[in-house]
Amino acid sequence: MQKSLYLLLLPHFIFPTVNGQSGCPGCMTALPPLPEDTIYISPAPGGVAGEYYDGDISFRMPKTTTPVHATDPNTPAGLNISKINIITVANLPPGLHWEASQMEFDPGNQTDGCVKFCGTPLQPGLYEVKVFVTAEVLLISQSTSFSFPLFIAPAASNNGGFAMQNSSGCGAVTVSFQNNIPSLGNPGYSYSWDFGNGTTSTGETPDSVTYNSPGLFPVEFEAVIDTFGY
Known part of the structure; x- marks a missing residue:
């Protein structure tokens, strides 16, 4: 997804x-x-x-x-x-x-x-x-x-896959991310985050990201659930 x-x-x-x-x-x-x-x-x-x-x-x-x-x-x-x-x-x-x-x-x-x-x-x-x-x-x-x-x-944005807290502002803005497809400890889950400013993560719950420059930043999130071997 x-x-x-x-x-x-x-x-x-x-x-x-x-x-x-x-x-x-x-x-x-x-x-x-x-x-x-x-x-x-x-x-x-x-x-x-x-x-x-x-x-x-x-x-x-x-x-x-x-x-x-x-x-x-x-x-x-x-x-x-x-x-x-x-x-x-x-x-x-x-x-x-x-x-x-x-x-x-x-x-x-x-x-x-x-x-x-x-x-x-x-x-x-x-x-x-x-x-x-x-x-x-x-x-x-x-x-x-x-x-x-x-x-x-802070504003919150949600698209079903993940949510962002503090998604707009002036000057430097620190944004936190919530994964809406958690593994709950089950195997077979992998994640990919691209925060639109050169920062990426493969963590289930990534650290907060600080944006220092004005602009429009697309945040991409992918969750892959491997059910073949489980």
Whole structure:
């Protein structure tokens, strides 16, 4: 039995911080019961590299500096915040975009909002996404940020003969392979792997292979079961 799959590796790009709205409309604000004056951000749903992602986070901005003082004693408590602006979002997985329900908040009237993230993440990993804001207190504008984790799992590819874990990405990518036709200790099985980058193996379960250059790599797998002598 001969099977093949393809690996897609992209050049490593530097993805800049994205400012402003960028094409992910329609987020939904969904908050649990919370104090009126607090800082809260909901967990971000996880995704899979190479698969389309569409996820929302909801948040509540503080009305005063009291919740900020709880985590930063250098900030005096009890001062009213007159305006909060979302400035930018940084450290998103490459391939994702974002759009907020609104960019400017008057905490006296509105503190709740949401952000939608959408697109196809290219690289797996645990990302600490940062949201940068400015807050105006006593006519003085100060910058701050808050962060939340976003996990993108490695992609898996399967064709019946074998499966690949982490089959696409940017920069150097290490791919693991699973043999779906194991011998289970029985004699008469032989295997041949060609990983498309000059690396081959005859092992039943080959070691992981690292791809350092961008390109499309065909992976060939052959399993031969000799039943003549058994």
